[in-house]
Amino acid sequence: MASVTSLSDSVQQQLATALSAALPDAGSADPLLRRSDRADFQANGILALAKKAKANPRELATQVVEQVRSGDVIKDIEVSGPGFLNITIADRAITENLAARYADSDRLGVPFAAHPGTTVIDYAQPNVAKEMHVGHLRSAVIGDAVVQLLEFTGESVVRRHHIGDWGTQFGMLIQFLDEHPHELDHKSAQVSGEEAMSNLDRLYKAARKLFDSDEEFKTRARRRVVDLQAGDPHTLAVWQKFVDESKIYFFSVFEKLDMEIRDPDIVGESGYNDMLAETCRLLEESGVAVRSEGALCVFFEDVKGPDGNPVPLIVQKSDGGYGYAATDLSAIRDRVFNLKANSLLYVVDARQALHFRMVFETARRAGWLNDDVTAFQLAFGTVLGKDGKPFKTREGETVKLVDLLDEAVERATAVVREKAEKVGLSEQEVVENGRYVGIGAVKYADLSTSAVRDYKFDLDQMVSLNGDTSVYLQYAYARIKSILRKAGEARPTAHPELALAPAERALGLHLDQFGETVLEVAASHEPHKLASYLYQLASLLTTFYDQCPVLKAETPEQVENRLFLVDLTARTLHKGMDLLGIRTPERL
Numbered sequence: 268m269a270s271v272t273s274l275s276d277s278v279q280q281q282l283a284t285a286l287s288a289a290l291p292d293a294g295s296a297d298p299l300l301r302r303s304d305r306a307d308f309q310a311n312g313i314l315a316l317a318k319k320a321k322a323n324p325r326e327l328a329t330q331v332v333e334q335v336r337s338g339d340v341i342k343d344i345e346v347s348g349p350g351f352l353n354i355t356i357a358d359r360a361i362t363e364n365l366a367a368r369y370a371d372s373d374r375l376g377v378p379f380a381a382h383p384g385t386t387v388i389d390y391a392q393p394n395v396a397k398e399m400h401v402g403h404l405r406s407a408v409i410g411d412a413v414v415q416l417l418e419f420t421g422e423s424v425v426r427r428h429h430i431g432d433w434g435t436q437f438g439m440l441i442q443f444l445d446e447h448p449h450e451l452d453h454k455s456a457q458v459s460g461e462e463a464m465s466n467l468d469r470l471y472k473a474a475r476k477l478f479d480s481d482e483e484f485k486t487r488a489r490r491r492v493v494d495l496q497a498g499d500p501h502t503l504a505v506w507q508k509f510v511d512e513s514k515i516y517f518f519s520v521f522e523k524l525d526m527e528i529r530d531p532d533i534v535g536e537s538g539y540n541d542m543l544a545e546t547c548r549l550l551e552e553s554g555v556a557v558r559s560e561g562a563l564c565v566f567f568e569d570v571k572g573p574d575g576n577p578v579p580l581i582v583q584k585s586d587g588g589y590g591y592a593a594t595d596l597s598a599i600r601d602r603v604f605n606l607k608a609n610s611l612l613y614v615v616d617a618r619q620a621l622h623f624r625m626v627f628e629t630a631r632r633a634g635w636l637n638d639d640v641t642a643f644q645l646a647f648g649t650v651l652g653k654d655g656k657p658f659k660t661r662e663g664e665t666v667k668l669v670d671l672l673d674e675a676v677e678r679a680t681a682v683v684r685e686k687a688e689k690v691g692l693s694e695q696e697v698v699e700n701g702r703y704v705g706i707g708a709v710k711y712a713d714l715s716t717s718a719v720r721d722y723k724f725d726l727d728q729m730v731s732l733n734g735d736t737s738v739y740l741q742y743a744y745a746r747i748k749s750i751l752r753k754a755g756e757a758r759p760t761a762h763p764e765l766a767l768a769p770a771e772r773a774l775g776l777h778l779d780q781f782g783e784t785v786l787e788v789a790a791s792h793e794p795h796k797l798a799s800y801l802y803q804l805a806s807l808l809t810t811f812y813d814q815c816p817v818l819k820a821e822t823p824e825q826v827e828n829r830l831f832l833v834d835l836t837a838r839t840l841h842k843g844m845d846l847l848g849i850r851t852p853e854r855l
């Protein structure tokens with residue numbers, strides 16, 4: 268199906284053409300079109316353009332009005348104030364535009380991006396043998412939404428889950444498991460995520476205890492790290508057990524999150540082990556990195572410690588070991604040269620901002636990144652408790668992600684159950700919807716504020732039926748579905764000949780903006796702007812209900828046209844929520 272040109276786009280085009288005709292020297296003239304309360308749109312760009320051309324803005328505006336023949340799309344255009352233009356769209360044009368979107372059931376008329384490329388996105392990166400916490404939630408939720416958005420606009424997306432599966436603590440774990448080989452064995456073939464985590468937890472604690480109390484074990488454990496990095500086959504085999512056990516746990520959490528994570532996309536820190544030496548060699552030979560007190564370092568003009576001395580990025584430690592930075596630099600080489608990315612995206616905690624700034628700058632100096640191949644950290648803020656402090660349990664421990672998700676689902680199920688009888692939901696539907704509402708609430712709370720900001724994890728607010736929550740949007744969707752079920756013989760059908768009520772026009776003009784919103788949000792990696800678009804859509808729908816009866820409208824044509832309007836609204840809500848990773852149950 269063809270993509271649909273938005274009404275604002277065609278008005279923008281007409282105005283730009285008229286402006287260039289009136290001001291041939293102005294080059295590309297932007298009329299600065301905005302939605303407006305006074306008319307449908309207002310163009311504010313003429314003032315600045317007139318000033319530049321030393322022309323009278325009102326005269327210029329009048330010239331533009333004369334050029335723009337009010338016609339199919341523009342019903343009315345007039346000059347206001349010092350040189351603004353107020354523009355009213357024809358009702359017929361609105362309905363016809365929406366009908367074209369409705370006919371394109373897959374994409375709702377949303378165009379593909381003009382110049383799609385290849386993005387490698389680094390997100391959902393928990394650590395092996397460790398419990399997942401709320402920070403991992405944010406990376407997963409934001410990353411997944413950005414993946415969906417980019418793919419929808421035609422971008423090729425390669426997902427990379429850069430899990431923490433390498434490093435010194437594995438020496439201790441491997442050595443312990445090697446000496447107690449049956450600790451990770453399972454009684455049954457089916458291991459639950461929780462079981463896997465509790466195995467790992469138990470093993471970690473036991474290993475740590477021995478490590479702290481037994482000097483000989485400590486020595487054996489340290490030697491084991493060296494074996495691991497050298498690729499000793501037996502050591503690797505034991506290490507693999509840890510990774511596999513952790514993956515069982517990760518997958519169970521991601522499933523709880525209603526999120527698809529694929530095994531081949533999990534390329535952890537260990538995956539770049541073979542590249543580390545080469546990365547260091549390239550950096551040293553090109554002079555990007557220099558030896559300093561035995562370590563291989565990269566220095567930056569503007570990165571200094573509290574004492575005023577430069578703080579380098581350490582690529583290789585003086586004992587020869589490689590750290591987090593060497594791995595990330597190697598991953599950049601892999602993503603740029605093997606995966607052929609032109610955009611690298613990292614959905615990582617803002618507290619790692621300095622690390623990424625230094626890593627990206629190093630890669631730029633090495634020529635791995637440049638104007639055509641860019642890297643960007645989509646940094647996210649901290650999840651806070653209700654008290655505004657970093658989210659901790661009463662005992663001061665980090666909150667387990669699983670506990671949090673379970674509680675959200677529990678609360679949401681209670682909310683769903685309250686209305687279940689009235690809606691006629693079976694117990695199975697209550698359970699299923701409870702899950703979609705609870706997980707949706709957690710995701711939406713994360714996605715509806717700009718990522719860099721900290722946000723408060725407040726379950727009461729998240730599952731509230733009023734306000735900017737996913738439940739509110741899910742109810743808006745389910746309500747439309749219920750109307751459509753009750754419509755009987757009447758089918759949603761566009762009737763462009765009908766005059767539209769103000770609430771219908773407002774809803775329609777907002778629906779018209781869906782494509783632009785999606786393209787903009789995908790390009791700027793700001794899912795919160797899609798959330799706010801959808802919230803506004805649901806609010807406009809509420810106003811529409813107040814002012815325009817659907818099934819009891821005056822004529823059969825009006826009933827059909829309103830069914831068509833709400834159905835397109837439902838599809839838009841559904842698609843938008845889907846892009847955010849949130850389900851919209853049919854009955855709620």
Ligand code: ARG
Pocket residue numbers: 389392393394429430431595598613615
């Ligand atoms: N595993 C890390 C953590 O839990 C996040 C990894 C981020 N990605 C990266 N390429 N460094 O903090």
